[in-house]
Amino acid sequence: MSKFENVTLVKEANIYDGGKVSSRTVEFADGTRKTLGVMLPGEYTFNTAEAEIMEMMSGELEVKLPGEDWKTLNTPETFNVPANSAFDLKIKTVTDYCCSYIAE
Template sequence: MSEFNNVTIVKKANVYFGGNVSSRTIKFADGSSKTLGFMLPGEYTFNTADPELMEIIDGELDVLLPGAEWQSIKGGESFNVPANAAFTMKVKTPSDYCCSFIK
């Protein structure tokens, strides 16, 4: 899906790691939410509360998920993050992403 219809967008950005990672929250009528974001090259560790689906729209990165080996991800690919976990990304090129929060 290349666009979302009939959504509410939170104007204030979520800014992390000194501005190297930023996103905007999108809320859907069914109560679900996603973030659309952008990451500059660097290494970042995130913590999750709920399970997430990370779709990499464009860019290249390596991700280290709990209990797994590093894996390479590029634009058009995705990965799942379990609830209550930490995961690390080594972003190789500027990367555009969509994060879906799974409840």
């Protein structure tokens, strides 16, 4: 899906790591939400409360999911992150992403 319709966009940005990662929250009528963002080159660790589906739409990067080895992604590519965990990213080039939060 390349376009979201009938949504609410939260005006305030989510900004992390001194502005190297930023996103905006999109809220859907059914109560689900996603964030759309951009990551600049660097190494990051993200902690999750909810399960997530990370859709990496463009960029060069590596991901290390809980209990797994580093994996190079060939965007566009998607990976799942379990709730109450952490994952690591090595962003090589500016990366565009969409994060979907999954209620369990």
